[in-house]
Amino acid sequence: MQQIFLWKFLIRLMSNTQSMLSPAELRAETASRLWQVIKYEHSESIDNAIKPNLENAEQQSWMSAAIYGCSRYYPRYQNQLVQLLKKPIKDNEGEVKALLILGMHQLSEMKVKAHAAINETVNACKILDKLWAVKLVNGILRNYQRGLETRVHKTELTQYAHPKWIIKQNKLDWPQNWRDILDANNLQAPMCLRVNLQKTTRPEALEKLQNNDIACEAHPTISSAIVLQQAVSVEQIPGFFEGYFSVQDPAAQLAAQLLLEDENDQSLDMLDACCAPGGKTGHLLERMNNSSTLLALDVSAKRLELVHENLERLNFKSDSKKIQIICADAADLNVWNPESKDQKKFDRILLDVPCSASGVIRRHPDIKFRRNLEQVQELTKIQKKILQTMWGILKPGGRLLYATCSVFKLENSLQIQEFLGTTSDAKVLPLNIIDAINTDLGSQIFPGTNDCDGFFYCLIEKKNNS
Numbered sequence: 001m002q003q004i005f006l007w008k009f010l011i012r013l014m015s016n017t018q019s020m021l022s023p024a025e026l027r028a029e030t031a032s033r034l035w036q037v038i039k040y041e042h043s044e045s046i047d048n049a050i051k052p053n054l055e056n057a058e059q060q061s062w063m064s065a066a067i068y069g070c071s072r073y074y075p076r077y078q079n080q081l082v083q084l085l086k087k088p089i090k091d092n093e094g095e096v097k098a099l100l101i102l103g104m105h106q107l108s109e110m111k112v113k114a115h116a117a118i119n120e121t122v123n124a125c126k127i128l129d130k131l132w133a134v135k136l137v138n139g140i141l142r143n144y145q146r147g148l149e150t151r152v153h154k155t156e157l158t159q160y161a162h163p164k165w166i167i168k169q170n171k172l173d174w175p176q177n178w179r180d181i182l183d184a185n186n187l188q189a190p191m192c193l194r195v196n197l198q199k200t201t202r203p204e205a206l207e208k209l210q211n212n213d214i215a216c217e218a219h220p221t222i223s224s225a226i227v228l229q230q231a232v233s234v235e236q237i238p239g240f241f242e243g244y245f246s247v248q249d250p251a252a253q254l255a256a257q258l259l260l261e262d263e264n265d266q267s268l269d270m271l272d273a274c275c276a277p278g279g280k281t282g283h284l285l286e287r288m289n290n291s292s293t294l295l296a297l298d299v300s301a302k303r304l305e306l307v308h309e310n311l312e313r314l315n316f317k318s319d320s321k322k323i324q325i326i327c328a329d330a331a332d333l334n335v336w337n338p339e340s341k342d343q344k345k346f347d348r349i350l351l352d353v354p355c356s357a358s359g360v361i362r363r364h365p366d367i368k369f370r371r372n373l374e375q376v377q378e379l380t381k382i383q384k385k386i387l388q389t390m391w392g393i394l395k396p397g398g399r400l401l402y403a404t405c406s407v408f409k410l411e412n413s414l415q416i417q418e419f420l421g422t423t424s425d426a427k428v429l430p431l432n433i434i435d436a437i438n439t440d441l442g443s444q445i446f447p448g449t450n451d452c453d454g455f456f457y458c459l460i461e462k463k464n465n466s
């Protein structure tokens with residue numbers, strides 16, 4: 001962010017004499033934060049670029065929607081911008097590029113009136129001290145606006161707003177479904193809740209939400225899930241901080257259900273091998289009986305802070321006999337579970353491996369320009385190593401649930417196929433997931449199916465050869 005704009009913005013916040021930015025200031029602030037996303041400044045989450053919040057809630061909502069929308073259609077806008085510009089914008093003038101993309105998005109998707117979108121975006125150049133770009137931004141946006149009604153998408157990249165490699169990979173993996181997957185990725189995902197069935201029932205939870213003017217409905221296929229008609233802040237959700245609800249996609253809620261479906265009253269030693277940020281960890285604890293234990297691992301100490309926060313909100317003590325949390329690489333047994341000591345083995349293992357996140361692009365649209373095929377191929381090596389390691393500490397008769405939020409077969413069914421080819425004591429169990437694609441090597445949920453994110457699950461049982 002330019003020093004002049006930052007100074008003006010801080011003065012406004014400190015004085016607190018006016019809660020709203022001007023239309024041009026709002027666009028300047030939005031473009032500055034959008035450029036942070038585009039240039040990968042906030043590597044963990046697009047949400048980090050949207051904080052701190054603006055004083056005015058309506059303007060904060062506008063800015064958030066604009067940044068998400070620009071990121072969602074970035075491959076399209078980037079391609080169109082190349083055609084509109086006579087020469088590329090220099091790397092050190094990225095905010096001008098962000099302003100142009102923001103202007104294009106206002107005109108094409110946000111349906112802002114043309115004169116307001118163009119004039120205020122041009123005025124934002126002045127606020128960002130980009131006077132040299134005033135005529136450029138004005139000319140490009142006017143040319144773009146004039147061509148909107150007659151513009152035809154000449155390539156799949158601009159039609160589907162995905163990079164070529166993602167389109168190609170989906171075509172290869174899902175020749176009958178790739179268009180539906182890409183279309184679903186460009187839709188905004190609904191906010192979904194998981195009901196803590198230890199504390200209440202779903203009908204009671206629905207009534208509680210509706211009595212607080214939160215429009216919602218029961219998810220059609222996942223028994224613990226509720227879908228909100230409109231996203232709300234967690235502060236508005238009654239009982240959220242008392243652990244009655246968690247924000248979690250319905251497909252992600254399947255993990256605990258699939259792993260513990262036949263638990264009954266067994267005393268199980270369980271492992272959540274890649275647990276952060278802790279959504280599935282909390283759900284496992286909600287479904288476990290009192291005689292079972294859970295060890296949760298993650299390699300990131302920072303992300304484990306989120307796990308502790310989630311469990312504390314759900315009233316689970318992380319230092320109790322029931323749950324233990326360790327910061328460690330799951331694949332490095334010498335650090336957390338060495339053979340030189342009494343190596344622990346587990347009855348159930350949840351292995352939600354690091355993946356491309358290609359199934360959750362609708363929630364994280366910046367994945368489109370943060371990932372590439374080489375990264376996915378590197379991730380498959382990590383997945384293979386962790387899977388092989390976890391299999392060694394699974395008890396005979398035990399079950400391992402392999403999970404990804406990906407739609408790529410490289411990370412899913414092909415990964416399982418390779419594993420089975422080298423593992424004689426592994427048996428894939430059938431899964432009954434409504435409207436999922438059964439690959440015989442696991443079940444694939446496509447993004448958008450029953451309001452779910454894209455997920456892959458494979459439940460593998462270790463044969464008891466004794």
